[in-house]
Amino acid sequence: xxxxxxxxxxxxxxxxxxxxxxxxxxxxxxxxxxxxxxxxxxxxxxxxxxxxxxxxxxxxxxxxxxxxxxxxxxxxxxxxxxxxxxxxxxxxxxxxxxxxxxxxxxxxxxxxxxxxxxxxxxxxxxxxxxxxxxxxxxxxxxxxxxxxxxxxxxxxxxxx
Numbered sequence: 001x002x003x004x005x006x007x008x009x010x011x012x013x014x015x016x017x018x019x020x021x022x023x024x025x026x027x028x029x030x031x032x033x034x035x036x037x038x039x040x041x042x043x044x045x046x047x048x049x050x051x052x053x054x055x056x057x058x059x060x061x062x063x064x065x066x067x068x069x070x071x072x073x074x075x076x077x078x079x080x081x082x083x084x085x086x087x088x089x090x091x092x093x094x095x096x097x098x099x100x101x102x103x104x105x106x107x108x109x110x111x112x113x114x115x116x117x118x119x120x121x122x123x124x125x126x127x128x129x130x131x132x133x134x135x136x137x138x139x140x141x142x143x144x145x146x147x148x149x150x151x152x153x154x155x156x157x158x159x160x
Contacts, residue, residue: 017046108123
């Protein structure tokens, strides 16, 4: 699988959710944090932390299955929908790793990957991950987040 930018414009991230992603990664460091992206209609409203139950949390993540069950139950009862998942790469870059690619479901969900103070959003498509453009909303102004052409070229080379 290779990553490249093809999805754009439709993903909105509440400033609160963006802040929650950065705080979760910082709190879990040097381990990988993980959790759920919840919202409605292409808008991520909250990033809900989940316990990382992987036996090697410094280099891998596995979302606690109970967190997934609870999120699906809440959505069926009118709560926010499960839009996707997040995790951090404490010593790496915010790009899908080989392990991420091997473990992905290809179900179209959104993945947020946090590395330091950077967050990138990815669509888990059946054939590969696609970098997703997004906007932070709920602040005085919206901030766009789009990888540069040189960054996209690096992403593409890394994923080959």
